[in-house]
Structures are given as C-alpha cells and as structure tokens.
Amino acid sequence: MTGVVLERLLAHRVLPVVVIRDLATALPLGQALERAGLPVAEVTFRTPAAADAIRILASETNLLVGAGTVIRPDQVDAAVEAGAQFVVTPGFSVSVVHRCAELEIPVIPGVATATEVIAALDHGLAVLKLFPAEAVGGIAMLKGLAGPFPDVQFVPTGGVTAANMATYLALPTVAAVGGSWMVAPELVAAGDFASIERVTTEALALAAEVTR
Ligand code: 3PG
Numbered sequence: 001m002t003g004v005v006l007e008r009l010l011a012h013r014v015l016p017v018v019v020i021r022d023l024a025t026a027l028p029l030g031q032a033l034e035r036a037g038l039p040v041a042e043v044t045f046r047t048p049a050a051a052d053a054i055r056i057l058a059s060e061t062n063l064l065v066g067a068g069t070v071i072r073p074d075q076v077d078a079a080v081e082a083g084a085q086f087v088v089t090p091g092f093s094v095s096v097v098h099r100c101a102e103l104e105i106p107v108i109p110g111v112a113t114a115t116e117v118i119a120a121l122d123h124g125l126a127v128l129k130l131f132p133a134e135a136v137g138g139i140a141m142l143k144g145l146a147g148p149f150p151d152v153q154f155v156p157t158g159g160v161t162a163a164n165m166a167t168y169l170a171l172p173t174v175a176a177v178g179g180s181w182m183v184a185p186e187l188v189a190a191g192d193f194a195s196i197e198r199v200t201t202e203a204l205a206l207a208a209e210v211t212r
Helices: 002-010 023-036 050-060 073-082 094-102 114-122 138-146 165-169 185-189 193-209
Strands: 014-018 040-044 064-068 127-130 177-179
Touching: 002 064, 014 193, 023 040, 023 050, 023 185, 023 193, 040 050, 050 064, 050 073, 064 073, 073 094, 127 138, 138 165, 165 177, 165 193, 185 193
Parallel strands: 014 040, 014 177, 040 064
Antiparallel strands: none
16 A cells, blocks of 8 residues: 555656645645646645645545655644645654554655665665755765665655756656745745646656656
8 A cells, every 4th residue: 555655656756845825725736736747746744734735635636645844743643634645754753654654654754864764774664755855965965875775766855946857867766856846835825826737747748758
C-alpha cells in the first residue's frame, strides 16, 4: 500500500509544494493542477488552513493529496484525519516517522546530511527529501551522496525551479523534484490559476523530456 502511493506520487517526477493561506483558493488551485495533468499536491502545515485544505482537496478532487512541513506526530494525526495520503517532512524526526508507520501512511522524510540518510535507512526508508536542496549543495551534494547511497532515491526540494529542475532530474538518484515554483504563493494570492496551470504544464513537459 505504501509502495503503491509512493509510486503514484513520484510517477510525474514533480511534486508541487502548496501553501494555502485562504481556504477558498484550495479547490481552484487543485483543479488547476488537475487540468495541467499533475494529480498530486503536498499541502504544507505552515498555515492554519492546511488541514481543511487537505480535506477539501481529498474529497473534491482526484488529486493524491499529502501533508508537508510535518514536524510533530500530532500533525500526522491531523493530516491523516483530513484525508492526507502521504507525509513529507523538512527534517528527520523519529517520532514523526514512528507515527507514520503506526498509521501506515507513507512518509518522505527530509535529510540534509549523510548521517540523516543513515538514520532514515535504519527506519526502512529509502525515498528521502533533500532539503533545502540548493542551500545544502544541490547537484554536487546529490552526486556526493550517490557514492555511499546509490540505492537511495531523493526528492530534492528547496530552491528548485523551472531553470534547474531538469539538471536534478537527470541524476540517477533523483526520483522527483519538489517545489513551490509552479504554485507560487503570489499566483495563488492573485487568483491566477491560469498561470499555475501553464507553469505546471511546462514543468511536466520538461520532466518528460529528461532521460537519466
Ligand atoms: C518546502 O517546504 O519543501 C519548500 O519550502 C519548498 O521550497 P521552494 O519554495 O524553494 O520550492
């Protein structure tokens, strides 16, 4: 079950990181992603609207909806209760990972060092978010980690854009890239869902062109 969700999540190789401040933007944003052909959204637990946004997207769209920026186990419970189907964390938390295992919800924990990669492997997790990707070394960091960890699949996030996503996706250890560029908070705030759809469509086209 966990593997099937992860496969669906990574299939398009692009994971939009969504910040919902105004709950009314959740549905049109989700519909823009669906129109673009990207049926996935990571809704960050950074705003009070996060759980309700997950609830709306999970019940009113066909998106695979997950929770991001999960840093405490109680947020795992809130996310699952709202209908989230996966969890993403910015760093490696044993308590969050344990709670996800208890609730049988797939988790992609954040890592930024080899030590954290080993901690994740110790918990049976081998799909990891490199965060904040650009700040911790980006492509060079991933090439370095590929030496000792050739079987780990990374989802670099943090500073990934339309300009550098293809370089990341060309690496054999990169499963997908995450980021907010195609669902930029300014576009959401402006209600510019047409631009969100266009930028997302472009990102998917770029991802489809990359061979690794
Ligand atoms: C995240 O939580 O994954 C990041 O904030 C996304 O980073 P970005 O805004 O640089 O894409």
